[in-house]
Every structure is written in C-alpha cells, then in structure tokens.
Amino acid sequence: MTDSSFSTRIPTAQQSIKIDKGSAHEIGGLVDIEINGKQFQVPFGTYILDACKQFDFHIPTLCYHDDLCIAGVCRVCVVEVEGMRTLQSACTYPITNSIKIKTTSEKVRKSRRHIIDLLLSDHYGECYSCVRNNNCELQSLAKEHGVDFYRFGHVQNPHYEVDNSSYSVVRDMNKCVLCRRCVRTCIDLQEVGCLEALNRGYETKITTFMDKPLAEVICINCGQCINRCPTGALRANDPSDAIWDAIDNPKKHVVIQTAPSPRAAIGEEFGLAPGRSLTRELNTALRMIGFDRVFDTNFTADLTIMEEGTELLLRLKSALVDKDPNVKLPQFTSCSPGWVKFIEHFYPDYLDYLSTAKSPQQMFGAVLKTFYAQETGVDPADIVTVAVMPCSAKKFECNRPEMNDSGFKDVDYGLTTRELAQMIKEAGINLPDLPKTGFDEPFGEASGAGLIFGATGGVMEAALRTAYELVTGREVPFENLNITPCRGMDGVKEASIKLENVKPEWSFLEGIDLKFMIAHGTANAKIVMDRLVAGELNDVHFIEIMGCPGGCIGGGGQPIPTSSEIRAARAKAIYDEDAGLPLRKSHENQHVNYLYQKFLTEGPCSHLSHKLLHTHYTKRGSYIA
Amino acid sequence: MPILNKPIIFDRNNFGNGFEKGIKGRPIDIVLEIRESGLKGRGGAGFPTGTKWMLAATAVSPKKYVICNADEGEPGTFKDRLLLTEYTDELLQGMILCGYAIGAKEGYIYLRGEYEYMLSHINGVINKFHEEGKLGKGIFGKNFDFDISVRLGSGAYVCGEESALIESLEGHRGEPRNRPPYPVNTGYMGYPTVVNNVETLVSVPIIINKGAEWFRNIGTEKSRGTKLLSISGDVERPGIYEVPFGTKIIDMLEMVRAKDTKAVQIGGASGICIPEEELHRNLSFEDVPTGGSIIVFNKSRDMLKILKNFMEFFTEESCGQCTPCRVGNKKLLDGVNMIEQGKCSVKYLRELIDLGRTMQVSSKCGLGQSSPNPFITIMTHFGDEILAEHY
Amino acid sequence: MLASEVSALNEEIQELVQTLGNGRQALMPILQHIQRKHGYISAHAQQEVARLLKIHPVEVDGVVTFYAFFRKGRRAKYNIRLCQTISCDLMNKDGIAKTFERELGIKFGEVTKDEKYSLEFISCLGMCDQGPAMLINNEVYTNLTPRKVVDILNSLK
Ligand SMILES: Cc1cc2nc3c(=O)[nH]c(=O)nc-3n(C[C@H](O)[C@H](O)[C@H](O)COP(=O)(O)O)c2cc1C
C-alpha cells in the first residue's frame, strides 16, 4: 500500500495510471460465491458488479462508468448480501470471502424503484424536449423498473438557469442527477478541474469555481463530460438550426468537410455496432440534405503533415546545424483544440513548443475561403463552411478571434457527430442503407495517413511515414507502413526510429534516433508536460498529444455511450480503412501537391502558408478573474 | 461540569497506573485485554473495540494511525465535551495505549469546530505529556514513539462518520467512503487506521488498570460496562450521567426528575423515539442502543414540530452524495410540511414510511441509514395523534 | 482588492503553506487559519491555496462550501450563530431568534447595513444541557433568555 494507491480518485480509462487489479487476484486466489442460488467462482477482489456481468445477471447502474473511478453514490445498483443488515452497492463491493448475493429480491427491487422515484422527483424537464430522448440512462432506468407515475412528486419549476455561455458545452443542471461522472471525468480523467460538487445536503450541485459561467472558468471544451453524462444535463452547443438556414438560403454556397472519426462512429447513432465506417454513405447523405460540396478533412490532414513535418525538420535544422539556442524541441502537435487550450491555461510558458500549424479543420476553412473561392469563382462572403467533427472543442476553435485569416470566419460552424446524425434523421434518411459516393473536387480523395489522425498516435504515424521518406528516400521500415509503436491505447507511448543513409540534403540528421512520444487525454498530457518542465524530455524530438482519451475517435462530440471497447472498435475501423487505401502517405496526395503548385507556390512553411495555415497561441494562464 | 450522578467506571480512583502498566507490557496483551473486556465502541455503532484493534495490529503496513473521534455532532450529545476537558490526560493515555497496541506512531484528535475553545487546553496537556516523556520518542524508555496532534472540523455533522472524518483530515469534502474497505484496512492516507470515540478511548486505561474481568461484570451480556449519557430536554436536571448498560429508561427518567414524560428520543436525531408505553425498555446494544444522547419530551410537546426539527437537520447535514439520503430526507421533510398544512393523505404517509425503510437499507453511510429513524418511530407511535391534530 | 492587499494575502498564504505543509491534508488547517483571521475566504485566497497545494481551485471551493464554518463573502463584525437543533429548540430558541430579529432589525440569514451584525442558524453546538446556546464569532453563550440577549448586544461594541 502506498500513498498514491489509496486514492478514491484514480482514473481507470487511461492505462498509464491504471489501478492494478491483477495483483489482488494473485494474492487471494479464487472465491466461491452464490448469485441468485447458483454457484460460481471469481478471483479475490472482483467487484460484485463485475461478477454479475460475467455471469449474465443484469444489475442497473447510473453513477458507474467503465472509464472512471468508482463513486458508489447513486445506489441504483444495490444488491442483497446474505447476513448483512443493509443492501450493498454492487459497483463498490469487492468480493473477498464467500458470499451469497441476491440481485432481484423484493427488498432490492423496492429499493431500486424508490431510488429511481427519488431521482425523478428531482429531475426537471420532459423527455420529449430533451436531446437525450431515447438515449438517456435515467429514462431507461425508469422504463426498466416500470415507473408509471411520480411517486414522490415532480419538480414544477427549474432551480437553475441554463448556462449557455460556452461555445462548446451547455449546462442544464436542472437535469443533473448528481452521479458525478462529469466531476470524475473533469478532475481525474482530464485533470482540468473545472467541475466539482459544491455545497452539501439537498443543496449540493455540480458547478464551476464560484458558480461562474463556463466561459469564464478554465474549461478546455473537450466535452468528455458530455460523453459521460447519463442525462441531458450536459450537452454540446448545437449549431444545426443555423446550418439548416444556410442550406435553405439559395444565395449561400454551403460546403462541408468531414473528419474521419465521425465517419467511423456515426453508424452507432443508427443502431450499428461500433466499428463500421460509413464514409461514403455519409457523402451521399450530405448531398441529399443539401450541402453543395462535400470534402474530406483528410485533405488538410495531409496538408498539416506537410506543414508540421516541414516545421519539425526546420526546427531540427536550426537546432543541429545553426545551433540556435532559442529553437524549441520537442515540437508538440497542435491539431487538438482541447489540448491547445489545456496548454494555454496550464503551461502558458511552453506555447513555443507547439507547432504553429493550424488544425486540419482550420486549414480547410482558410483554404476554402481563399483558394477554393478563387478556383470556383464563388464569392467567399457567400461560402458557408461547416466542419463535421468528433469534437466539442472544435466549436470553440472555429470561434477563436484569430481564426479569420481568409478575411472571413474561416470555419463557420463546428458540428458534432451526434448533431449531424440528428440532422440526417430529421431529413428522413437511414444512413447505413445509402449508396456510396466519393468526395468532391478540387480536393478529392485523401491519403490513409490523413485518415488515421482520428486515433491516438495517428498523427505521429502519418508524420513519420512522410518525414522518414523525405529524409531517407525510403519507406518507413514497418510492414505495410503500419508503424505499430504508434498504435494502441497506452496513455503515454514512447519510441524512436533511426535515421540512416539519409539523403545528402539532410546529412545533419544522419544517425539520429528520432525520438517521439504520444499521449492522449489531458491527464496524460499533464504527465508529459510535467516531465518536459522537469527537463526530462530534452532528447525527444516530436510529441503528439490529443486532448481526448483514445484520440479523436473518443472525442466529446462522438456518439454516447463511450468505453474503451467502443473506442478500440472505432480505431480499428480507421486503421482497417487506411490499410485498404491505395494512397497511404501524405506527401503523395496529388491534390495537396496541386495546391502547392497552384496556390501556396512557395511551399510549406512559406510566407503565404504562414499567413493562412499557421497561427499563434494565447497565454491564458489559470487564474480565474 | 462533572458527571452528575456517582461515577462508576469513570471514577478517578479507577485509573491507577493502567497507562504505565500497559506500555510496560506487550502490545498484544493490551489488545487481548480490551477484547476480553467486551468493550464496544461508544460512538454509536458499537463495534467491538478489541476486534478492531486486533485487525489493525495484525495488518502489515509501514504506517498506521490512531484517530480519536471528537466530532460529537449528534444532536443532544455533549458527554465528550466533559471527557475532553476533564479527562484529557486519560484520553491521551488511551490513544497512546492504542498506538502501542496496534503499532502506530501517530495519532490525531479530530475535534469539532464548535469545540475550538478547548484547543489550547488540549494542546497544553499534549505539551505536558511531551515534557513528561509520555509522548515523543522512546516513551517510558521503550522502543516506542508516538505523537498526537489536534485537527479541527469546520461544522459538518457527517464528519463524525469515520470515513468522512478521514476524508476531511485528508483535505476533502467530508463525504463518507465506500466500505469495504474499512478504515482498519485502508484509512488515513491509505494506511490502517483505528478510529475510536472519546469515551471508548478514555475507558482503555481503566480497563488495563482494573482488568477485563472487573469491566465485564458491569452491564449486560452483550453490553459490558457503562454508558455516559447526555440528557437534555424536559427534565429538571439536564447534564451528563453514567449508568450501567441495561438501565431501564424509566429509572433513568426518575434519576433526572423528568415529569409528565410523553416520549424520549434515544440516540439523538438519528436515534429512535420511545413512547410512554415502552419506557420499561433498557439501554443496551440488545434493546435500545445509544451513543449517549437522550432528549426528553413532556406532554406539552408537539411531536410533529420535533420531527420537523430533526428532518431539517438531516436535509442540511446530509453530505449530499447518495440519492436515498440527499433526496429522501428532503421528501420526508416535505412530508412533514404537508402534514402540518393538512395536505398529507394516510396513503402518502405510508409511502413515506416505506421510503424511510428504503433509506435505512440503501443509503451509503450511517447518516442516511439512520436519519429516517425518528420519522418512522414518531409516525408509528404518534401518527394518529398528529394526523388528528393537523387538518 | 488593492495590489498591496493581494500581495500581503499571498504572502500570508505562502507562510501558512510553509508551516502547515503543501499536501492536501493541510487544506483544512490552512482554510481554518484564513477564515479565523479574515472572517472569510475570498476567491483569490482559494485560488492561491489551490495553486500552492497543486489542486484545482474548484476543489477548494468544493471544500469551502461543504463546511458550515467557511464563508466565501465578507462577514459582519459580530457573526451571531444560534443553535437551531432540538434541545435548544425545546428551550425557546424561537423566542431568542425573535428577540435578535427585533433588536437588530434584520432576519436570520441577513447582515445589518453597517456590517456589524449577521444572524445565522447553526446545528447542535454540544451545549444541549444549557440551551438555548449560540456562538458569537467563536465564543459560546448558553442558557439564553430574551433579557440576556439584550444585555449581550449592549455589551458588544
Ligand atoms: C452520521 C454519523 C455521525 C457520527 N458521529 C460520530 C461522532 O460524532 N462521534 C463518534 O465518536 N462517532 C460518530 N459516529 C460513529 C463513527 O462512524 C464510528 O463508528 C466511531 O467513531 C467509531 O468509534 P467507536 O467504535 O469507539 O464508537 C458517527 C457515525 C455516523 C454515521
């Protein structure tokens, strides 16, 4: 037992800081138990809930979430343990001796029903006017337990005002059931610490520091809280009405870019099991809805690789050849707006380590309202750019005041996977049934390198495929270009790749071990940053960080629910799609090359590309005024 | 403010040199003696102290802690106030003995914020102990170091619950933890921790001095020894009394010269309400258990008003994390208000009593598990009277 | 707050952290010191404590709002807290409360205009045998009667 292992607040979703359940099992061996009269054996220390799951006894839960440390506060999961006066919460109770469990006795059923009645009595709002209608855990519990009247009454008036201050996250605490999943997400999983329970007793509420609006406190907009909220208390700020208006307006030329992660997950909103990409079905649907052009964000992902990769090589050159002491290495990726805001708040003195390259979403916006407008002759003032993203932070990103380098707001609306699915349903379309169609010119089809941006490690893998080949003239030495050290769900990954027999112009890189790291979820980002601050990462060259657990496929705009299995299935869909593509490397994307020939003629990291495709960051700090 | 009747166990003559005797012997002998005595926790839950200490003593851990629970927040309880001021030496002795017995080096007294005025006195006694070599390094020339510090609460009844107390010591909201694991296994900072009530700890040097056998002879089969009672309400002589376990409630009432008694609330707000017909019952873990709070109501009292006071207390003092307690207590309070306004049907009242039973079995900690007690007992015994009066 | 006040407060908190420790276990004692000295724990103080203990400001807020004795806003010179729990209630707490409200012209939960007095209820003080009981700042008063209340108010300057 050590000082750190007792904490009741240990995130389990991110493996670098996972509780070691295994060792307890080794010590205790197997324990005989009885569930509803049947005999089983489980490893010492197994929670009742896990045991019941394993043997197919359903136990309802609410505050429990696979990704989070255990709270045991909702009490919906209570079961009877023979010999104990009180019921026990199945999610918290570790089995350490032979016990007899009853999961459906009268006492249990009545208690659960009462608890659900109590939650409902305090839950303001009607199901039919809620975004989570049909995907609400409270609603499901009520149905499952046959609730057909409000036993203990029902709140008639809202207690709290809805907090609409944030571009990304809307808080309606009237619907909060105090399960504290968001708190555990925000503090443990993401280390942001924006939400916590304040007050006590019946006055307890989940809110921000000094109860301020979300826009005034330190929130990175990652939306992970939304993904884990069982009800509609937390939701994304939905722009779809404005998008419908633009579509309906004949003067507007409405174009949409779709990111890989929404395509890998949107099927879940239509009842498919996680892990099937609907990229091309989605193209068809978007055209049916009325978008004028459909583009692939992977195009600018490839462009990002060119810009960010060049930037890295330039930084390496400055450091190694020019011996410039001011050059900042390792270079950090900057495509995750949640991560960018995290570093702006918590490590404001380290912003120079971030790549200045904009995210693919923002690059696309800038290219659309300049190059594309020029090519097609559409007045950029009439172009409405929509980005389908797995991410709620993208909404904030596109509203950053500096993101108007095209002379207009580069990206008008960030739309989440969930919101797009809603629009498609509203249009009466059953997405999985649609025929497949491709992307529109002049950006066409992108590479598989851009595609894998969606999973943690993907940006790194894409960058390595290009950088290695640029420098050595050879493909990366991995079977099928699959750079396996970049893959998988470990919280922090570290590896290196040796550069040998380089081309003459890169001779300064000869023999160098290119060291890289990958982290996902800002709790892991914090681990990496603290090591950087401690001076432990001086020999690392490039670090990829994604704000959300699993990377974009686990983003705050993705279908609900989420779990490590679901995220892994989405990641697999993306990697499988990449493996099947003819084009796997960003620098071979002919459309990108065309852009450099026709428009950004001075090449990556040149003057114009700096103006349009690069940005600067704000030292925000963490003081709440 | 002394014990108002003739003290039995807490007679000063009984302390003798129990402390020295304990420290000079083997640690395990203290545990065995306490276990043999049958001493049960005086804080309310009544867990056998010897068993708790045995678990802590046998735990293998680089650190262990002793915590004295001086949060005394149960409405109507004030007996620890007396022990903390007048038996401070003996309390520290009890903690040191516990530390020695289980192998702890550090102890904390978690003193409720309302008792801040005692802080300098207690710290003074701690300093005196240091000077006398009873605290610090190498106590009584043994290879045994122990230190005690006082930490204050800040006004939260639930922090008397031992795991909430530990959370509070660790700098968190005082929200009770999931159990198991229990504090003796995973307590303060994750280490095995014994949490005991003040009265429990003060009893320890007495037991060591007088022997388990002597202690066992007082009280009843399952409730050995005596209980300090804090008696308030409609009595002529409120205050602190010591009675052997098994004492009949009616005899106790005579002792404090209660007149016209209608009901007695035993165990504080979280205890149960005993009506006149049941006053022959006795105070013991077998029959009516109590942490020491006795509140007497005479015939002029409106039981609904009393109940309302209790339910307001719980609605506010619930930590608010678990559903049955956070919302349940509010519903019971709403119910009381409805009765007051003549709007509560008998059917809904039964529903609420049923809810109370759910709270008793499904709440996360002892607060929510016991907060419906007054609602259920008052409504059971006085429900008809109350409904007849409020229409 | 004036810049000089801010830096004085920061310095004070740094000293507290030095003497009481920079682990989370030190949070309650640190907050208790600030509360005792200033009568309240400002948003700035909360953030400074959070920064030095390496926790999130909202966690400090969570703790501050959990405990009845911590205050986030400025407090009156004399904070009168009357026990509202059962034994004191039985002993005519209501009469005492009315006396205070009449004499000070404010209701419980309010502060007088000159910020001299504030009235609050609190839970059981452990003075049930001597009820009604109250605290004025940290001092305990027992066996209150309306007459005694008037005398006490007159003695406060
Ligand atoms: C809501 C609640 C409040 C409690 N308050 C106190 C208290 O003020 N003092 C106390 O000694 N025990 C209190 N307890 C009991 C403690 O949890 C714990 O059982 C006790 O401190 C153990 O010591 P003992 O075995 O010596 O009684 C409380 C329990 C609950 C559930």
Ligand code: SF4
């Ligand atoms: S029973 Fe009440 S005090 Fe205990 S954990 Fe639940 S809400 Fe908190």
Ligand code: FES
């Ligand atoms: S009831 Fe007032 S001090 Fe206890």
